[in-house]
Amino acid sequence: MESLFSTVEPPASARLSDAIAEQIERHVVEGRLRPGDALPAERELSRQMEVSRPSLREALLKLEARGILAVRRNAGYTVAEVTAPSLTDPLLRLMETQPKAVADVLELRQGLETLTAALAAMRASDEDLQAIELAAERMEEAQEAGDAGTAAEWDARLHLAVAEASHNVALVHVMRGLFSVMRDHVRRAREALLVREAAEHLLRDQHRALVDAVRAGDPEAAVRAAEVHLRFVRTGVGQGGSGPPSG
Known part of the structure; x- marks a missing residue:
């Protein structure tokens, strides 16, 4: 997953966290991230995307709230299983x-x-x-x-x-x-x-x-x-x- 994420440039008319969330969500929709896949730790993911950890954390919380990501104890963020x-x-x-x-x-x-x-x-x-x-x-x-x-x-x-x-x-x-x-x-x-x-x-x-x-x-x-x-x-x-x- 090292090469999956790329630099996120600050958008001109939106929040940086929205751009971060959009890239992660796109990977899910296109099948590069599958249910159960774990995201890198926040420190590593922020390095790969070249964004601040507060902006990344805000994006992850948005995706969690929308049911795209889930948090597992001692495992960080994983792609959620959509089927209920x-x-x-x-x-x-x-x-x-x-x-x-x-x-x-x-x-x-x-x-x-x-x-x-x-x-x-x-x-x-x-x-x-x-x-x-x-x-x-x-x-x-x-x-x-x-x-x-x-x-x-x-x-x-x-x-x-x-x-x-x-x-x-x-x-x-x-x-x-x-x-x-x-x-x-x-x-x-x-x-x-x-x-x-x-x-x-x-x-x-x-x-x-x-x-x-x-x-x-x-x-x-x-x-x-x-x-x-x-x-x-x-x-x-x-x-x-x-x-x-x-x-």
């Missing part, structure tokens, strides 16, 4: 008892993930591709080891990494909210059900097709891969778990 528990908690409760809630979330994912896949194929950076590839590798390793819980975790992380590669802050936050729900469902399903070996191979191939399309910068192929995968998942859920209980 008021969205995810009711869905988690519904998914415990209502199969239709699971199907509804998957239906929404079908639309969202085709869009994120296309945008990721067009916008993914080298860093994004590394994160996507790492998640795919970890998921495959866990599947081969028969570790359902870890496989589910990396499964969700893979899809989230694709969403983050879209560099669309609205989509990223929506997907983060959904995956806090879906991660729990996927983990429970993988641990509760014995997935057919053929289905595991299909899941691996579907995820690989998505990864390959994003890496190749082919949005049409990425959309096709996302559609095939989510259709497969929705079919499995709709059959009451006879198909693959994965995302």
Whole structure:
């Protein structure tokens, strides 16, 4: 993050703190700062931006008040998670008892993930591709080891990494909210059900097709891969778990 922040020149008709806040907020919107990322300590950040600490502190307080930054004890400022528990908690409760809630979330994912896949194929950076590839590798390793819980975790992380590669802050936050729900469902399903070996191979191939399309910068192929995968998942859920209980 050393090279992320740049000198802030005092604006002619606004407060310096507003200009500082604008640069930090722009990094969040453009995806260079992601939820959970920690900002440098105030002393270091003021040095990087070449501003006074009082002006920086005023900017940070403004961003905190607007819900863009959060303060963690002994950790300083971090980028806030925009998705509120008021969205995810009711869905988690519904998914415990209502199969239709699971199907509804998957239906929404079908639309969202085709869009994120296309945008990721067009916008993914080298860093994004590394994160996507790492998640795919970890998921495959866990599947081969028969570790359902870890496989589910990396499964969700893979899809989230694709969403983050879209560099669309609205989509990223929506997907983060959904995956806090879906991660729990996927983990429970993988641990509760014995997935057919053929289905595991299909899941691996579907995820690989998505990864390959994003890496190749082919949005049409990425959309096709996302559609095939989510259709497969929705079919499995709709059959009451006879198909693959994965995302």
